[in-house]
Amino acid sequence: MIRALMIPRRLVMLGIVLVIVALIAVYGRWDWLGEPKYQALIVRGIGNTLILLVLTMVIGMALAIPLGLAQAVGPWWLAYPARGFCGLIRGTPLLLQLFLLYYGIGSLFPGIPGIRDSWAWPILRDAWYYAILGLSLSVAGYEGEVMRGAFKAVPHGQLEAARAMGMPRFTIFRRIWLPQALHRVLPTLGGETVLQLKATPLVAMITVVDIYAVASRVRSETLITYEPLMLLAVVYMAITGVIVLIFRWFEGRVPQRTA
Amino acid sequence: MAGALLASTLDLLALNPPGWGATLLWGLWHSVLIAGGAFVLGLGIGILGAYGKLYGGPVTKDLLAIYTTVVRAVPELILILILYFAVTDVVNQLLVALGREKVQISGVAAGIAVLGVVQGAYATEVLRGAILAVPAGQVEAARAMGMSPLMLARRVTLPLMLALALPGLANLWLVATKDTALLAVVGFAELTQATRQAASTTKAFFTFYAAAGVLYLAVSILSSVLFAWAERRARRGQRSVSG
Numbered sequence: 001m002i003r004a005l006m007i008p009r010r011l012v013m014l015g016i017v018l019v020i021v022a023l024i025a026v027y028g029r030w031d032w033l034g035e036p037k038y039q040a041l042i043v044r045g046i047g048n049t050l051i052l053l054v055l056t057m058v059i060g061m062a063l064a065i066p067l068g069l070a071q072a073v074g075p076w077w078l079a080y081p082a083r084g085f086c087g088l089i090r091g092t093p094l095l096l097q098l099f100l101l102y103y104g105i106g107s108l109f110p111g112i113p114g115i116r117d118s119w120a121w122p123i124l125r126d127a128w129y130y131a132i133l134g135l136s137l138s139v140a141g142y143e144g145e146v147m148r149g150a151f152k153a154v155p156h157g158q159l160e161a162a163r164a165m166g167m168p169r170f171t172i173f174r175r176i177w178l179p180q181a182l183h184r185v186l187p188t189l190g191g192e193t194v195l196q197l198k199a200t201p202l203v204a205m206i207t208v209v210d211i212y213a214v215a216s217r218v219r220s221e222t223l224i225t226y227e228p229l230m231l232l233a234v235v236y237m238a239i240t241g242v243i244v245l246i247f248r249w250f251e252g253r254v255p256q257r258t259a
Numbered sequence: 260m261a262g263a264l265l266a267s268t269l270d271l272l273a274l275n276p277p278g279w280g281a282t283l284l285w286g287l288w289h290s291v292l293i294a295g296g297a298f299v300l301g302l303g304i305g306i307l308g309a310y311g312k313l314y315g316g317p318v319t320k321d322l323l324a325i326y327t328t329v330v331r332a333v334p335e336l337i338l339i340l341i342l343y344f345a346v347t348d349v350v351n352q353l354l355v356a357l358g359r360e361k362v363q364i365s366g367v368a369a370g371i372a373v374l375g376v377v378q379g380a381y382a383t384e385v386l387r388g389a390i391l392a393v394p395a396g397q398v399e400a401a402r403a404m405g406m407s408p409l410m411l412a413r414r415v416t417l418p419l420m421l422a423l424a425l426p427g428l429a430n431l432w433l434v435a436t437k438d439t440a441l442l443a444v445v446g447f448a449e450l451t452q453a454t455r456q457a458a459s460t461t462k463a464f465f466t467f468y469a470a471a472g473v474l475y476l477a478v479s480i481l482s483s484v485l486f487a488w489a490e491r492r493a494r495r496g497q498r499s500v501s502g
Contacts, residue, residue, distance in 0.1 A: 009317055009318055009321070010321065013318075013321060013322075087476075087479075087480075088472075088476065090433070090479070091433075091475060091476040091479035091480065092437070092472045092475040092476055092479075093437040093438075093439075093440035093441075093451065093475060094437070094440075095440045095441060095443065095451060096440055096451055096454070096468060096471055096472055096475065097472075099451070099454075099455070099458075099464075099468050100465070100468035100469060100472060103458065103464040103468065104458075104464045104465035104467075104468040104469065105465060106464075107462075107464045107465060108465055194331075194332070197334075198333070198334035198335065198336075199334075200334075201334050201336045201337065202336065202441075205444065212334075212336070212337070225344050226341070226344065226345075229337055229340055229341050229344075230341075232333075232334075232337050233329075233333045233337055233338075233341070236332065236333050236334055236337065237329070237332045237333060240332040241332075
């Protein structure tokens with residue numbers, strides 16, 4: 001990495017980049033970064049973005065595994081709905097899905113009598129839970145398709161060998177099928193996690209306070225156009241870098257072929 | 260109850276003015292127009308970018324690597340905002356410097372430019388992979404025949420890579436149609452924005468968002484069918500993998 005930079009033309013490019021960064025740092029308006037109010041908001045925003053990313057990836061994958069399995073080997077009455085769900089999620093924009101959940105379905109709830117006094121009302125009113133739901137369903141839809149291919153790609157001999165050893169069906173799934181399928185999708189999953197990170201700012205459109213919403217607020221309160229957006233770009237690129245590193249570490253830990 | 264609900268829904272979605280059907284369809288037309296323009300622009304950038312990455316000089320390669328990496332690491336929503344403000348700013352400052360008046364850039368043109376730059380980064384990667392997968396013998400044979408690089412690209416590389424690139428390009432097209440929804444954030448009158456207007460005016464949120472979902476879904480199903488047909492056509496004469 002460092003050695004790759006030590007070529008004259010790359011050093012020149014690096015120099016140009018540093019000069020541009022320095023110019024932006026000196027001539028841009030960054031005074032808002034010093035205000036404690038915005039500092040607290042930025043920390044909270046980044047925290048919310050990370051929580052959203054991790055939580056929805058976990059929930060989404062937990063949904064995607066049965067979805068993929070149903071499409072790969074399920075009977076038609078499971079496979080068709082699963083395929084329909086994946087097509088629906090993948091065929092419509094996530095922004096629209098979030099609007100439909102929060103404003104569409106959310107606007108139907110107040111019509112139910114007595115719901116305002118029930119325990120569920122604070123949850124049904126809170127955009128945060130709609131954001132979690134929407135992003136998780138989106139992961140489930142995209143990853144369900146990925147898992148379908150992964151389940152199908154596990155060599156048949158592996159499953160036959162497990163069956164010949166007398167393993168019960170669920171043990172075969174837990175010990176042989178799922179681990180090999182997950183191993184196969186690991187590189188894809190890294191890319192999909194980056195895509196999911198890039199989908200999270202959409203939740204700001206349904207009033208969730210993530211780092212994008214914080215930057216928008218800074219922009220509207222201070223009337224600065226570019227600087228908050230640049231900060232956003234840097235934040236997202238940094239998180240992307242961390243995701244790539246984590247998945248590279250994961251891939252390194254999974255044993256390659258042993259036979 | 261159900262009948263009355265259906266009737267009121269149909270009233271809301273009617274094409275004539277009390278209904279909002281025409282507004283939605285107009286928004287859909289804009290969405291498809293922007294997505295189509297952005298896809299074509301992205302394809303152009305992608306072809307140039309792929310050739311630059313494969314055959315360009317070291318500086319070109321590095322610059323293209325920065326372009327594709329940055330665009331693919333930053334959320335589209337933020338790229339759209341940065342590019343939208345930057346493009347309008349630059350154009351207006353140029354006009355002022357030339358002594359002309361400032362203009363309001365048309366939403367469709369700005370949308371195409373912004374999404375095209377985003378699409379170009381992804382298309383570069385898709386096409387680079389596809390060009391690499393063209394058998395080297397074909398390219399060498401064409402060079403041995405004395406074809407110029409341009410003719411080589413037009414007659415051999417591009418047609419042969421098309422079949423390999425089409426699945427990736429189909430994905431990109433679907434991404435383009437869905438990314439147009441993000442332009443609602445900067446207030447373009449595309450389908451999602453039109454839907455938002457209709458929904459907040461009539462308070463029939465669920466009806467309109469569901470209707471827009473159906474429209475997007477129709478576009479994506481129709482394009483899947485078209486791309487499957489195009490891929491079959493591009494692959495004609497090739498042996499199938501299973502056979």
